[in-house]
Amino acid sequence: MFSVDLRSDTVTQPTREMRRVIAETEVGDDVFAEDPTIRRLEERTAELLGKERALYVPSGTMANQIALAVLAKPGDEIFCSEKAHIFNHEAGSPSIIARAQLHPLPGERGIFTRPDVEKRLRPEDHHFPPSAIIEIENTSNGGGGSVWPLDTVKDLRALAVERGMRTHLDGARLFNAAVASGVPEAEWSAHADTVAVCFSKGLGAPVGSAIAGSAEMIEEAHRWRKRLGGGMRQAGIIAAGALYALEHHRELLADDHRRARRLAEELNRHDNVEVDLEGVHTNIVWLNFLDGRAFELMEALAARGIGVIAFSPDRMRLVTHLDVDDGGVERALQAFHELL
Ligand SMILES: Cc1ncc(COP(=O)(O)O)c(C=O)c1O
Secondary structure, eight states, X not given: OOSEEOSOTTOOXXXXXXXXXXXXXXXXXXXXXOOHHHXXXXXXXXXXXXXSEEEXXXXXXXXXXXXXXXXXXXXXXXXXXXXXXXXXXXXXXXXXXXXXXXXXXXXXXXXOOHHHXXXXXXXXXXXXXXXXXXXXXXXXXXXTSBOOOHHHHHHHHHHHHHHTOEEEEEETXXXXXXXXXXXXXXXXXXXOSEEEEESSSTXXXXXXXXXXXXXXXXXXXXXXXXXXXXOOSSTHHHHHHHHHHHHHSTTTHHHHXXXXXXXXXXXXXXXXXXXXXXXXXXXXXXXEETTSOHXXXXXXXXXXXXXXXXXXXTXXXXXXXXXXXXXXXXXXXXXXXXXX
16 A cells, blocks of 8 residues: 555564464464464563563453453552553543553653652542552653653552552563663563563564463453453464564564664754654654644655654654665655655
């Protein structure tokens, strides 16, 4: 559809080698715990995240929502960024599945701090929802692919431990955070009770996500997956792509980050475009249009085969990924330059 598709890192096509591995993979009925490929993927994911167990699920949304259902009691309160995916893009599911309430927090680039939470903690009183969970999205999609400072994450974890709260990490793009920061996935995960990761974003697998945590929590997550109809049968056929991506595509993320920076720096040269250059940490670039032409430009770019998403008249997002090479970045820039 687009010759250069910068709409999202979810649009990647499986590579030739990934397709070969998928075609040859061994499968079984995973609801009977008989799929060897899924078992390998879950073991490898748990190992990489430093957790006892992991569970393969169809999507990042299901991973987050199951994790919140495991951690929260109905009526609990979950602190998250006002830019969080669970707050803005998961169709209100925390109120339906975990039956908990979100408490969105302001903060630069989708990042909030220990004092931000402390100011809003509820007193122990029957009038208030129990402040029970802190959710961190790393990298923050709405925050522009920003990587959290590790000390901020540690401070929030310390607060959670002191107050008997639990923490969830939405690591849909944790692999990007690990590559950009040099802090391994397991170190980020060490500060969370549950972690959700996506194989179908920067890693380029066609389908799937995982939840990782203690054996006990994953046992409970397994029951939730069943309740939500997320038990899949010979799903090793898709898990094979995820396992391949996990083993072969993590180190390629650095190229996506370099390409995002090139887009950001070049586009920031235009008078009517503003980019938070300091906030471009990974593969996402948000453009602010001072003249409110984002939708118009999105259509003009589409007519030239360049895919982007405008979210409002003054905001547009570009995302680099496995299927956009250096040539693609230059073609996109050429189209932008002509139109701007
Ligand atoms: C930060 C974040 N979390 C969760 C998700 C949900 O993933 P899925 O689209 O697989 O449900 C996304 C999707 O873009 C995301 O960006």
